[in-house]
Amino acid sequence: MAATNESKQQTQKKSSNTSGRSQASQQKGSSQNSKGQSKKINAPAGTKSKQTTSEEQKQPKQQKIRTIDQIVETEEMQSILERSEKYLTSGYPVHFTGAAGVGKTTLSFQLARRFNQPVTLLNGNESLSNTDLLGGRIGYTSDKLIDNYVRKVYKREDHITERWSTGRLLEAVKNGHTLIYDEFTRSLPSTNNLFLSVLEEGILPLYGTQRNESFITVHPNFKAIFTSNPEEYAGVHKSQDALLDRMITIPVEDPDKEAQMSILKERASISEKEAETIIKALDWAKSTSRENDTHVPSFRLAVMTAMLSSEHDVKIDVKNDDFQQLFFDVMGHYFLGNIQGEDVSEAQKRMKEELKKV
Ligand SMILES: Nc1ncnc2c1ncn2[C@@H]1O[C@H](COP(=O)(O)OP(=O)(O)OP(=O)(O)O)[C@@H](O)[C@H]1O
Ligand SMILES: [Mg+2]
Numbered sequence: 001m002a003a004t005n006e007s008k009q010q011t012q013k014k015s016s017n018t019s020g021r022s023q024a025s026q027q028k029g030s031s032q033n034s035k036g037q038s039k040k041i042n043a044p045a046g047t048k049s050k051q052t053t054s055e056e057q058k059q060p061k062q063q064k065i066r067t068i069d070q071i072v073e074t075e076e077m078q079s080i081l082e083r084s085e086k087y088l089t090s091g092y093p094v095h096f097t098g099a100a101g102v103g104k105t106t107l108s109f110q111l112a113r114r115f116n117q118p119v120t121l122l123n124g125n126e127s128l129s130n131t132d133l134l135g136g137r138i139g140y141t142s143d144k145l146i147d148n149y150v151r152k153v154y155k156r157e158d159h160i161t162e163r164w165s166t167g168r169l170l171e172a173v174k175n176g177h178t179l180i181y182d183e184f185t186r187s188l189p190s191t192n193n194l195f196l197s198v199l200e201e202g203i204l205p206l207y208g209t210q211r212n213e214s215f216i217t218v219h220p221n222f223k224a225i226f227t228s229n230p231e232e233y234a235g236v237h238k239s240q241d242a243l244l245d246r247m248i249t250i251p252v253e254d255p256d257k258e259a260q261m262s263i264l265k266e267r268a269s270i271s272e273k274e275a276e277t278i279i280k281a282l283d284w285a286k287s288t289s290r291e292n293d294t295h296v297p298s299f300r301l302a303v304m305t306a307m308l309s310s311e312h313d314v315k316i317d318v319k320n321d322d323f324q325q326l327f328f329d330v331m332g333h334y335f336l337g338n339i340q341g342e343d344v345s346e347a348q349k350r351m352k353e354e355l356k357k358v
């Protein structure tokens with residue numbers, strides 16, 4: 001169960017680095033950035049700097065693996081976490097719903113952490129099948145035993161054993177994991193039907209798996225956290241009322257300005273003023289979206305801008321060309337969508353002038 005282990009490792013990593021405002025303020029002035037990685041510091045006078053050997057020069061640059069390793073628990077988030085923990089402990093699943101980038105997945109992982117048990121992550125999608133969830137027959141193993149030790153006696157035995165894979169839901173239900181089912185409405189309602197009896201009767205039916213048992217009983221530690229985007233988003237199936245009726249749905253909204261600033265400051269180790277600049281730039285980018293456009297730049301892009309500026313020493317200033325370029329690259333998808341009949345570079349020039357006034 002590679003995915004299960006991955007999620008487990010990720011959760012453990014995060015647990016060891018649970019942060020709050022206090023930890024961030026302690027880190028200020030230290031030589032570590034928000035991710036606990038050493039920042040470049042000038043060597044004290046008289047110290048020899050380390051010579052880079054040609055071997056080291058040949059090493060390819062290590063790509064960063066981004067994990068949610070610096071969670072800022074805003075007041076709103078704490079309240080949701082407290083309530084959700086109670087509901088899950090009492091055996092009721094919770095469902096976080098809200099627009100893209102408001103922090104639903106972050107919240108789910110942060111909640112899962114509280115239970116200190118393995119986490120299974122499922123991502124909703126059209127092709128998720130019952131076999132992915134429950135498992136199924138993946139083939140046969142055959143063994144042959146040929147015994148010709150005793151002269152003139154020839155004995156041959158064939159053993160054919162069925163090989164089964166265990167689906168992710170079956171694994172989680174059987175072993176008492178915390179299941180995070182991210183964007184569950186993207187899966188077909190017929191696939192999600194499996195959850196009805198898990199959530200209501202505490203059993204997982206093993207339809208179509210051709211196993212001997214017809215269902216398994218849900219482990220008492222099993223907990224389920226669902227997330228979804230509101231239904232107006234394209235490509236999303238209407239959530240099934242019966243399923244929603246069995247879970248506690250909590251709306252998640254964009255963190256307020258103060259919370260957004262805290263997240264940016266902490267995640268990217270930037271100043272209050274720099275965080276404010278990025279938030280203002282994001283607000284401006286949102287204002288350029290066309291009317292009736294439900295897909296507007298999300299807070300996630302502000303986090304990306306802050307992290308990239310911090311890691312690549314780009315001065316966060318709307319008048320700085322490098323910052324402008326970075327911001328346009330990060331927001332590129334939205335800006336390109338808004339250019340109508342205009343030359344791309346001309347439009348960028350115009351928008352950069354507008355950004356300077358933010
Ligand atoms: N409380 C927080 N502390 C630190 N970072 C946060 C917090 N909330 C959100 N973020 C960051 O904001 C970005 C968006 O969060 P997340 O991916 O959880 O949103 P989402 O609602 O699941 O989005 P989507 O609907 O697109 O999946 C991520 O980069 C995440 O790390
Ligand atoms: Mg998400």
